Amino acid sequence: MSAINVVWNRANEPPAQQLLESMLSAQLMYGSGRSFSWSEQHIALGGTLSNILPEDIFDTQPLWSADGSVCMVADVRLDNRAELARDLDLVHPEELADSSFLMAAWLRWGPSCLDRIIGGFAFAVWNPGRRELFAARDHSGERPLFYYRGEDFFALASMPKGLLALPGVFRGFEESRIVEWFGLFTPDWNKSIFAGVNCLPLGHWLRVTPDQFECRQYWHPLNAAPTRFKRDEEYPEALLEIFDRATEARLRTRKSVGSLLSAGLDCSSVTASAARLLAAQGKSLTAFTSVPRPDFNGLSNPWEIADEGPAASEVARLYPNIRHVLVDSRGYDLLATMKSWTDAWDAPAVNVVNLLWFTAILDQAREQGIDVILEGGSGNGTISWETHAIFSQFFHRGHWIKLAKTAYLLRKHGGTSVRQVTKATLGSLLPMWCHRLLVPSSRLRNPYSPLAHPDLIRRSALPEKISRYMFGDTTSRLADEHAIYLEQADIGPIHAASQGASKIEFRDPTADKRIYDFCFSIPPEQYVVGAHSRSLVRRAMKGRLPEATLARYNRGLQGADWYLPMQEALPALREEVSLQERSIAARQTLDIPKMLDLLNTWPKSGYQTPEVVRSWHSALTRAISMGYFLRSHDSTDSVAALCEAAPTDPPAVPAARD
Numbered sequence: 001m002s003a004i005n006v007v008w009n010r011a012n013e014p015p016a017q018q019l020l021e022s023m024l025s026a027q028l029m030y031g032s033g034r035s036f037s038w039s040e041q042h043i044a045l046g047g048t049l050s051n052i053l054p055e056d057i058f059d060t061q062p063l064w065s066a067d068g069s070v071c072m073v074a075d076v077r078l079d080n081r082a083e084l085a086r087d088l089d090l091v092h093p094e095e096l097a098d099s100s101f102l103m104a105a106w107l108r109w110g111p112s113c114l115d116r117i118i119g120g121f122a123f124a125v126w127n128p129g130r131r132e133l134f135a136a137r138d139h140s141g142e143r144p145l146f147y148y149r150g151e152d153f154f155a156l157a158s159m160p161k162g163l164l165a166l167p168g169v170f171r172g173f174e175e176s177r178i179v180e181w182f183g184l185f186t187p188d189w190n191k192s193i194f195a196g197v198n199c200l201p202l203g204h205w206l207r208v209t210p211d212q213f214e215c216r217q218y219w220h221p222l223n224a225a226p227t228r229f230k231r232d233e234e235y236p237e238a239l240l241e242i243f244d245r246a247t248e249a250r251l252r253t254r255k256s257v258g259s260l261l262s263a264g265l266d267c268s269s270v271t272a273s274a275a276r277l278l279a280a281q282g283k284s285l286t287a288f289t290s291v292p293r294p295d296f297n298g299l300s301n302p303w304e305i306a307d308e309g310p311a312a313s314e315v316a317r318l319y320p321n322i323r324h325v326l327v328d329s330r331g332y333d334l335l336a337t338m339k340s341w342t343d344a345w346d347a348p349a350v351n352v353v354n355l356l357w358f359t360a361i362l363d364q365a366r367e368q369g370i371d372v373i374l375e376g377g378s379g380n381g382t383i384s385w386e387t388h389a390i391f392s393q394f395f396h397r398g399h400w401i402k403l404a405k406t407a408y409l410l411r412k413h414g415g416t417s418v419r420q421v422t423k424a425t426l427g428s429l430l431p432m433w434c435h436r437l438l439v440p441s442s443r444l445r446n447p448y449s450p451l452a453h454p455d456l457i458r459r460s461a462l463p464e465k466i467s468r469y470m471f472g473d474t475t476s477r478l479a480d481e482h483a484i485y486l487e488q489a490d491i492g493p494i495h496a497a498s499q500g501a502s503k504i505e506f507r508d509p510t511a512d513k514r515i516y517d518f519c520f521s522i523p524p525e526q527y528v529v530g531a532h533s534r535s536l537v538r539r540a541m542k543g544r545l546p547e548a549t550l551a552r553y554n555r556g557l558q559g560a561d562w563y564l565p566m567q568e569a570l571p572a573l574r575e576e577v578s579l580q581e582r583s584i585a586a587r588q589t590l591d592i593p594k595m596l597d598l599l600n601t602w603p604k605s606g607y608q609t610p611e612v613v614r615s616w617h618s619a620l621t622r623a624i625s626m627g628y629f630l631r632s633h634d635s636t637d638s639v640a641a642l643c644e645a646a647p648t649d650p651p652a653v654p655a656a657r658d
Helices: 016-026 054-058 081-088 098-115 160-164 175-183 234-249 265-280 309-316 334-345 354-367 390-396 400-413 418-429 432-437 454-460 462-471 478-488 492-502 513-521 535-540 563-568 570-580 584-589 592-600 610-633 637-641
Strands: 003-009 035-039 043-048 071-078 119-127 132-137 146-149 153-157 197-199 204-209 212-217 256-260 285-290 322-327 370-374 505-507
Touching: 003 016, 003 071, 003 119, 003 132, 016 035, 016 043, 016 153, 016 160, 043 071, 043 119, 071 098, 081 098, 098 119, 098 132, 132 153, 146 160, 153 160, 160 197, 175 454, 175 462, 234 265, 234 513, 234 535, 256 265, 265 285, 265 309, 265 370, 265 535, 285 309, 285 354, 309 322, 322 354, 334 354, 334 492, 334 563, 334 570, 334 610, 354 370, 354 492, 390 400, 454 462, 454 584, 492 505, 563 570, 563 610, 570 592, 570 610, 584 610, 592 610
Parallel strands: 256 285, 256 370, 285 322, 370 505
Antiparallel strands: 003 043, 003 153, 035 043, 071 119, 119 132, 132 204, 146 153, 146 197, 204 212
């Protein structure tokens, strides 16, 4: 993974090259250290190059067409090189970087090349004759791209910090995104958390001229042509063929490949596919599994797997070329780890405690010469989609016997509950207050909003928004439910942060465009064939995964030992929150007295209970992460962006308790 930068300054000063140099410096962490640039008075393009793909040694960006009509910069990994080489009649394709493939595709097909290329990419093309800038981002968002539209200039960068390096860009924080963050809403991916800095959504392109700005979606899996087979057995067979191709394409690297291996279906499926493919090449795979620290108390809820090590080992034992490594978070500092990831991500870190074992895995992988790690994070929306809206479809089509039988067997297998079935079946017929009755009381309370500042809660109507978000959508439309998984998760910035923090690239076969198109195009009944939730992947992986894995319904609980590193970090966390008190933006956003009270009333037991997890593990760690993010970017400009200033007097500090 690399980084790209473009700045188009229509004013005479400062020169575009000078602005570009600031952007390049800010984004050096996202590449191998080799930077490139081209500029004239008003426009400059540049970036940092990758050093992971075997063909990266041939990358000589920026790329100019032979006739000088276009210039391209690209952060790209193409997964259908063989097909493109054939269609484009490329000579010696093995000596061409992926950026050269992309340039050839652009020169042949123009913007319609987006319908032909597959992989992770973000690129920009400058046409000096037409004074036009075109940029695009890949289908599932594997590569990030942000932009800023100023009065006299336009700029693009892989990550926000490339834009924030430009004078006048930082104008504080986008309050609507902060509210979304607290409410756990589906975010508006057109906006970043920095006011005025926009994200180019996945599957979109933009075009800029001196007189026009245009941004359009070019792909969504809901638009895929329907896939229909005669027999149920044909669907998992077809998925397996596409899945192996997606995995094989992501094995391309100069060094070695690793994988994340959990007790779940998605990561296990990715690891099994990779192990089979690498074995055919005479290569091994190192699979990493997070496990609790040895001093973990072992307590968890019945539906959770606190230690995924034994279940993951069952998968690893099936493949002789897998080297299985169990990793815990001993010795990693919670606050320091959170800060480094927040800085790399340009956003508040989420699941803060999980960053500890995640960092430990990256450190071990780097020591073993691994520069690519496979994951299955997008599987919940593709290969292992778990839908309950299918019951509404059965109901409205009059398939009531099928509905009852499926619901009964799913409940027997542990894949659903009576409340879930009732809510999904009658969702479009029930008012909001009935929906509230069908949701377990443990889910009624948002775990993060109580640590938002009372003024922010009041002026944003946060409780009402949370209620509408949780209970207001009564349509239960299958297509809408499925689309949420794609639209909720933007993996690009996370992948960039991983690259920046560790020089290791994450690749997700379950996020492949071909996987999305297939999984969105098949009949939704395929996900509950045999009355098993996530039936498609269970059937596809028959014979590749242990029967125990295929029959498992309870979920892994990563970071079950959260209270141990957090307890060790309490003094540092108190000091951090005291620093956040001095930040105007943090004081306006967070309920700092409540945060300090939680730090000073640390529980002695019950670390697995919902009440303790909700307050200390979920709400407090996320609030501290948000506070650090705000104070590390704070300036006087942020006051205007947050609308209403909080009282300037520091809040009272609760007394510490034993």
